């Protein structure tokens with residue numbers, strides 16, 4: 001039986017590993033393009049407001065798709081969200097490597113344990 005989660009998400013996705021770092025590199029390159037030639041550059045021309053506003057809009061669209069239980073829409077909107085997050089990071093001069101390092105650091109303990117420490 002086909003798993004709907006994988007079939008919806010991977011139907012047209014290349015099998016070669018495509019990472020957040022790859023997309024961040026594309027975003028960093030396109031950020032330097034002319035705004036009339038690149039959506040990324042168009043957003044970056046109005047940083048930090050425009051990238052941040054679009055990220056918020058895309059987050060709401062992810063929430064709507066998640067609440068509707070629509071896997072296809074969730075996949076599509078999550079892709080929009082991640083792309084726009086990378087633009088916001090580029091605008092804020094924060095590398096995805098630093099974000100991933102922070103996430104890796106957090107794997108040392110459970111989120112519940114970390115939350116309990118904060119409340120002390």
Ligand SMILES: N=c1c2ncn([C@@H]3O[C@H](COP(=O)(O)OP(=O)(O)OP(=O)(O)O)[C@@H](O)[C@H]3O)c2ncn1[C@@H]1O[C@H](COP(=O)(O)O)[C@@H](O)[C@H]1O
Pocket residue numbers: 026027030031037038039040041054057079080083
């Ligand atoms: N992954 C993306 C990506 N995901 C979403 N989007 C754009 O994000 C926008 C999403 O906005 P909405 O869904 O709200 O649609 P919209 O109403 O057209 O958007 P607005 O006019 O309101 O901004 C659309 O214009 C999409 O094309 C993206 N634009 C670019 N990329 C990547 O960035 C690369 C470089 O793109 P350019 O910067 O355009 O060269 C591309 O090759 C892709 O790899």
